[in-house]
Amino acid sequence: MFPHPETANSDGLLALGGDLSARRLLLAYRYGIFPWYSEGDPIMWWSPDPRCVLFPDDLKVSKSMRKLLGRSPYRVTIDRDFSGVIQACSANVRKGQDGTWITDEMIDAYENMHRLYYAHSVEVWEGEKLVAGLYGIALGSIFFGESMFTTVSDGSKYGFIKFVHFLREEGFSLIDCQQDTKHLRSLGAITISRSDFLARLKENNRGVDVVRKWQGDLR
Numbered sequence: 001m002f003p004h005p006e007t008a009n010s011d012g013l014l015a016l017g018g019d020l021s022a023r024r025l026l027l028a029y030r031y032g033i034f035p036w037y038s039e040g041d042p043i044m045w046w047s048p049d050p051r052c053v054l055f056p057d058d059l060k061v062s063k064s065m066r067k068l069l070g071r072s073p074y075r076v077t078i079d080r081d082f083s084g085v086i087q088a089c090s091a092n093v094r095k096g097q098d099g100t101w102i103t104d105e106m107i108d109a110y111e112n113m114h115r116l117y118y119a120h121s122v123e124v125w126e127g128e129k130l131v132a133g134l135y136g137i138a139l140g141s142i143f144f145g146e147s148m149f150t151t152v153s154d155g156s157k158y159g160f161i162k163f164v165h166f167l168r169e170e171g172f173s174l175i176d177c178q179q180d181t182k183h184l185r186s187l188g189a190i191t192i193s194r195s196d197f198l199a200r201l202k203e204n205n206r207g208v209d210v211v212r213k214w215q216g217d218l219r
Contacts, residue, residue: 005047005198012048019043020109029137029144032194032201034052034178038069039103040154048196052180056168061161067156069161071123075125076162076218082114082121085133089147090131098198102147110146113137117211122218124159132156134163136176140204143167144176160187173199 009013014033017081018024020043028045030032037044061069090102114121118139124132132155136146150156164187167175177184 001187002028002031002033002045005081005160005194008047008049008194012046013044014047015045016042019047022109022113022118025109025113025137026118026139029139030201032176034146035103036142037103037108038101047177047194050180051179051194051197052184052189052191053197054175054177054184054187056074056175058162058178058188058190059161059168060098060186062186065154065157065161068158068195073087073126074155074158076124076159077125078122078163078166078214078216078218079114080215081130081133082106082119082135083111084130084176085121085123085135086147088151089129089135090146092149092171097126097208108138110122110135117213118209122159124152124155126152132159134159138172139209140207141173142176142201142204143172143174145178157183157187165213165214166218167194171196173204 004014005014020035020039031115032051033045033047035043035045075085086102086107090107108120111199115123116117119135121135122133131152132150134145134156148156164175177189
């Protein structure tokens with residue numbers, strides 16, 4: 001069990017310890033909690049306020065991205081190479097970070113979630129080379145984004161836009177972005193209060209999870 005998310009400190013830190021079993025991770029996500037910690041630290045569980053989210057209908061596509069999408073330089077797939085995506089996200093060095101929060105323990109946990117069809121990946125290919133991607137958890141009609149990477153200009157945006165179109169067609173109502181960044185804001189993400197986010201989760205938890213592998217190309 002977890003403390004109530006509203007008891008998190010001002011930085012959003014809610015609890016320490018526990019494990020990354022599928023049971024615990026599913027419980028955490030259903031209540032707006034996610035793990036984020038560095039190698040050597042105890043598992044840290046977070047519930048930030050406010051929360052960065054994207055409503056699929058509010059996706060913003062810039063003029064330059066529309067041109068890129070029109071040229072179709074990349075192929076985008078789903079659930080073709082989850083391991084490759086999460087490994088690439090782990091190896092991606094971000095500005096202001098000394099290392100990665102996607103530890104071997106995290107990789108094992110989310111690959112297990114993928115085998116259970118709760119975790120999904122999006123892959124962006126240039127020929128046969130994986131050049132960008134993202135992964136996260138799907139519960140009900142909410143997708144909880146975890147991380148993305150790119151090795152080419154606008155690669156992660158390209159894959160993300162295709163994926164949002166897919167989620168919209170699948171009836172998803174919300175994408176949890178967790179962290180408020182300029183990159184996500186440029187795509188239409190906004191912040192909502194934690195209480196608003198938790199209310200949406202409560203409603204979502206009344207629904208049914210469609211637990212299946214997502215396969216194919218995203219057009």
